[in-house]
Amino acid sequence: MSVKETVITIIAEQALLDPSDVTPDSTIDSLGLDSMGFVECIFAFEEAFDTQIPFNANDPDGNEFDISNVAAIISGIEQLVQDNAA
Amino acid sequence: MxxxxxxxxxxxxxxxxxxxxxxxxxxxxxxxxxxxxxxxxxxxxxxxxxxxxxxxxxxxxxxxxxxxxxxxxxxxxxxxxxxxxxxxxxxxxxxxxxxxxxxxxxxxxxxxxxxxxxxxxxxxxxxxxxxxxxxxxxxxxxxxxxxxxxxxxxxxxxxxxxxxxxxxxxxxxxxxxxxxxxxxxxxxxxxxxxxxxxxxxxxxxxxxxxxxxxxxxxxxxxxxxxxxxxxxxxxxxxxxxRGATILAEVAGAAMCADASDIVMPSRAGAARAMRGALQDARIAPDAVGYINAHGTGTLANDKTECAAVADVFGRHADQLMISSTKSMHGHLIGGTGAVELLACLMALRDGVIAPTVGYEKPDPECALDVVPNVARQAQVDVALSNAFACGGLNAVLALRKI
Structure with a gap:
């Protein structure tokens, strides 16, 4: 699975949605994820990609890791995976 | 009693x-x-x-x-x-x-x-x-x-x-x-x-x-x-x-549960605990001079706690002082309320209000007198000590000068 597919699968599972309902422009709010649900997603991303995501629930708008929508999350993780491989 | x-x-x-x-x-x-x-x-x-x-x-x-x-x-x-x-x-x-x-x-x-x-x-x-x-x-x-x-x-x-x-x-x-x-x-x-x-x-x-x-x-x-x-x-x-030296009176206490969320704090629960402690102590809200805040430094706690203080104290919320000593000693989890009670004793006995250190930028959602960075001299007759736990379990103590 690609990073995109894995991210969407994890989000869909957490949000109790079909993966086809998770689109690049979906936001955490529009998917109905609360803060705990999203922290669980972050943990699942880290486990799936063996990486550390700089996310702090006290700083959701912080620019360390962009979570504004699904596309931003995917590209952020792609970057982390690429950095880890380098 | x-x-x-x-x-x-x-x-x-x-x-x-x-x-x-x-x-x-x-x-x-x-x-x-x-x-x-x-x-x-x-x-x-x-x-x-x-x-x-x-x-x-x-x-x-x-x-x-x-x-x-x-x-x-x-x-x-x-x-x-x-x-x-x-x-x-x-x-x-x-x-x-x-x-x-x-x-x-x-x-x-x-x-x-x-x-x-x-x-x-x-x-x-x-x-x-x-x-x-x-x-x-x-x-x-x-x-x-x-x-x-x-x-x-x-x-x-x-x-x-x-x-x-x-x-x-x-x-x-x-x-x-x-x-x-x-x-x-x-x-x-x-x-x-x-x-x-x-x-x-x-x-x-x-x-x-x-x-x-x-x-x-x-x-x-x-x-x-x-x-x-x-x-x-x-x-x-x-x-x-027995002629003991008395440091302060424990005038009242209240305990309650938010019954809502395992991690997110509740404004209503925090307000109920503070109000309950004052009622238990038969102290009017405007007699409170200092609150030792739960003040964890998380986004959710601090704004919720400030909103609850505004609910309980109304206009007096702008007159009282509220500080979080966790900024200095960190969060002692199950021991934190006990160490924080010392700040209340200091306020009542010595008239010294412990500051909230590390304070850099006002937050409109926490627009109270948080005694930023520097301790203050003030006469305080009644102090509250707040604790609002993960799991929505709240306990507030009211102390009075004696």
Whole structure:
């Protein structure tokens, strides 16, 4: 699975949605994820990609890791995976 | 109904080895948060905490005691000895049989758990020390205080995460008030600054990586501390009859549950706890001069707490002072309310309001007088101490000058 597919699968599972309902422009709010649900997603991303995501629930708008929508999350993780491989 | 007063106080925490040192540090706005020095700290993402430094257990406890005392018990023993010494009480006869000890604690012997899990899982050992169970049980500190000081009355440990100490002290207060015991030893202790303890907190994604900045717009979360605070709660008439020095009156307490969310705090629950403590104490809201905030430095707590203060106090919310000493000693989890009660005693007795240090940027959602960065001189007659725990369990104490 690609990073995109894995991210969407994890989000869909957490949000109790079909993966086809998770689109690049979906936001955490529009998917109905609360803060705990999203922290669980972050943990699942880290486990799936063996990486550390700089996310702090006290700083959701912080620019360390962009979570504004699904596309931003995917590209952020792609970057982390690429950095880890380098 | 008896009146309840505090006749002894003791502590060991990141700011000091006793009450005097702690109050001096609070008045100076000292911050004890720094790099954590524990095994495997390089594998942690959160690398700061408020540790009790310069404390050598072997200088205080003998070999047999060290075999039985986890770090949280060591802290509690030290604080209790100071408090009981200050009170001047000796426990024998009828007093010994009625006086007890109720402490707050959340994690139990976390250092013991951490060390022994490491031994059996990481190092592959198949044998642990025979006293692991009595060392890690979270009533160990209460039990050892009862044994050391001959306290034979109602004794146990209360767990409500970050509100444990306040629940313990509220319970002890109610016992003395009801006439069940003329004296109760109470407070709390915690030692969670070990690899497993910090790792667990990291997972929740609420920890700050640089500083604890309660109420500041740029706050990034909480920072953990460790230590203990222990007090002697005594029937006022009993204290007067023996000519004891009275530090303050415990005028009221309230406990309640949000019954809503396991991690997110509730404005209504926090307000209900503060209002309840004032009603219990029969104190009008506008008599309150100082609130020691729960003030964890998380986004959610601080704005919720400020909104609840506004709900309870109305226009008076702008007149009172509210500070979070967690900015200096970190979050002592199950011991935090006890150490924070010292800030209330300092306000009532010395007229010194402990500051919220690390404050950099006003947050419109926390628009109260948070005593930023520098302590203040002020006359205070009534102080509240707030604790709103993870799990929605709240406990607030109301203290009055006497």
């Amino acid at each position: 008896k009146r309840v007063v505090i006749t002894g106080a003791g502590t060991i925490n990141p700011l000091g080895m006793d009450v005097a040192q702690t109050m001096t540090a609070m008045a100076n706005g000292d911050c004890a948060i720094g790099p954590i020095d524990i095994p495997d700290a390089d594998r942690l993402h959160v690398k700061i905490g408020a540790q009790v430094r310069g404390f050598d257990p072997e200088a205080v406890f003998n070999r047999q005691e060290l075999a039985l005392y986890d770090r949280f018990t060591q802290f509690a023993m030290i604080a209790a000895a100071q408090a009981i010494d200050q009170s001047g009480l000796q426990f024998d006869g009828a007093l010994a049989q009625s006086a007890g000890v109720i402490l707050g604690n959340s994690g139990g012997g976390m250092q013991t758990l951490d060390e022994n899990y490491r031994a059996v899982y990481a190092e592959g050992k198949n044998r642990v020390h025979p006293f692991v169970v009595p060392k890690l049980m979270n009533n160990a500190a209460s039990s050892h205080i009862s044994m050391r000081h001959n306290l034979q009355g109602p004794s146990f440990t209360v767990a409500s995460a970050c509100a444990s100490s306040n629940h313990a002290m509220a319970q002890a207060f109610m016992m003395v008030r009801a006439g069940i015991a003329p004296v109760m030893i109470t407070g709390g202790s915690e030692s969670m600054l070990c690899f497993g303890g910090i790792k667990a907190w990291e997972g929740l994604r609420v920890m700050a990586k640089t500083a604890c900045r309660p109420f500041s717009a740029n706050r990034k979360g909480m920072v953990q501390g460790e230590g203990a605070g222990v007090f002697v709660f005594e029937d006022y008439d009993h204290a007067r009859a």
